[in-house]
Amino acid sequence: MDLKFLVVDDSVTMRRIVINSLRNLGYNNYVEAGDGKEALDKLGADGGINFVITDWNMPVLSGLELVKTIRGDDKISKIPILMVTTRGVKEDIIEALQARVNNYIVKPFTPQILKEKIDQILQAA
Numbered sequence: 001m002d003l004k005f006l007v008v009d010d011s012v013t014m015r016r017i018v019i020n021s022l023r024n025l026g027y028n029n030y031v032e033a034g035d036g037k038e039a040l041d042k043l044g045a046d047g048g049i050n051f052v053i054t055d056w057n058m059p060v061l062s063g064l065e066l067v068k069t070i071r072g073d074d075k076i077s078k079i080p081i082l083m084v085t086t087r088g089v090k091e092d093i094i095e096a097l098q099a100r101v102n103n104y105i106v107k108p109f110t111p112q113i114l115k116e117k118i119d120q121i122l123q124a125a
């Protein structure tokens with residue numbers, strides 16, 4: 001499977017960290033978005049995106065709202081979603097899982113953790 005990632009975070013620095021980690025893992029195909037609304041625009045415009053990595057706390061449209069919108073849209077509802085966020089309390093993780101993220105990482109993270117979580121999602125697919 002040739003993966004094309006959509007990396008969504010309002011922090012340019014965090015997008016760079018995620019993208020650099022992806023490149024180190026051999027994934028060189030990606031697009032970026034700075035908030036949930038921009039992410040939805042990219043998903044609508046680019047049918048080739050097949051993996052979403054998203055932050056939670058963002059302006060305009062949050063990562064949680066992004067997840068709910070993706071899961072409610074038949075055209076994109078099956079896309080794997082990995083949430084990468086500073087929100088580490090149990091209630092937040094449960095809420096994200098209920099919104100049907102596939103996996104969850106609490107920042108800060110290591111490239112190894114990112115690899116493990118992506119691999120878990122791909123193996124379950």
Ligand SMILES: [Mg+2]
Nearest residue numbers: 010055057058
């Ligand atoms: Mg943020």
